[in-house]
Amino acid sequence: xxxxxxxxxxxxxxxxxxxxxxxxxxxxxxxxxxxxxxxxxxxxxxxxxxxxxxxxxxxxxxxxxxxxxxxxxxxxxxxxxxxxxxxxxxxxxxxxxxxxxxxxxxxxxx
Amino acid sequence: xxxxxxxxxxxxxxxxxxxxxxxxxxxxxxxxxxxxxxxxxxxxxxxxxxxxxxxxxxxxxxxxxxxxxxxxxxxxxxxxxxxxxxxxxxxxxxxxxxxxxxxxxxxxxxxxxxxx
Numbered sequence: 001x002x003x004x005x006x007x008x009x010x011x012x013x014x015x016x017x018x019x020x021x022x023x024x025x026x027x028x029x030x031x032x033x034x035x036x037x038x039x040x041x042x043x044x045x046x047x048x049x050x051x052x053x054x055x056x057x058x059x060x061x062x063x064x065x066x067x068x069x070x071x072x073x074x075x076x077x078x079x080x081x082x083x084x085x086x087x088x089x090x091x092x093x094x095x096x097x098x099x100x101x102x103x104x105x106x107x108x109x110x
Numbered sequence: 111x112x113x114x115x116x117x118x119x120x121x122x123x124x125x126x127x128x129x130x131x132x133x134x135x136x137x138x139x140x141x142x143x144x145x146x147x148x149x150x151x152x153x154x155x156x157x158x159x160x161x162x163x164x165x166x167x168x169x170x171x172x173x174x175x176x177x178x179x180x181x182x183x184x185x186x187x188x189x190x191x192x193x194x195x196x197x198x199x200x201x202x203x204x205x206x207x208x209x210x211x212x213x214x215x216x217x218x219x220x221x222x223x224x225x226x
Contacts (some may be wrong), residue, residue, distance in 0.1 A: 005153065036212035038155070045204060046147075046186035048156065060208055089155050093211045097168040099145075099157040 002028065002066045004090055004102035011108040017078040022090030023071060028100055030071035034093035037066060037075045040104075041086045049088075050075060077107070085109040112136035112215055119220030126195050127226070132188040132205030132217055140183035145207045146190050147200035148152050149219075158203070160192065173199075195224045 012018040038046035060069035090102040148160040207215035
């Protein structure tokens, strides 16, 4: 499977909102409600932030939200904070117990 | 505390073999679906392999025929046997539990370097 397409970088000032897009195909992102998003700080393991397109795990701030339209999923972070600076990866279930990740987006909080 | 701890990484020559292990604690391992996910230096995440609670197994095309995933529920452990290693297999290898089609539990990772 081909990797999902994410912008290499996004930036925003504290308090602002940013959106990271994740584009796939009708075989992965567009096929079912199975997109997830991960936050990864340098040298750390990824952390699940959004699952099933729009759901937040317990303990994840409600400043993080997910959405999807067709073959493109999006992660929105509102009220940006310094600790949000990290790499973000989208991931989609691609059928028959296989998954495909996006290339990752580096978020810089200015 | 829910925890996954990987071990077994190291430096291996091209064509060599290595087995990674992942010890689970704090949750019911035997009923959990488990995966290996890797991250090459400075690169993104790549799903490698899945083993379900009923032992159904799947692999990414990039490792099919070379890697073997297995589990020992009595030891709460997940394994990845890696053969015919290539330079492009160099990465941090994470074990990860999945639920609701997402990877909700991650280990800290173990580093594999394939180089002569």
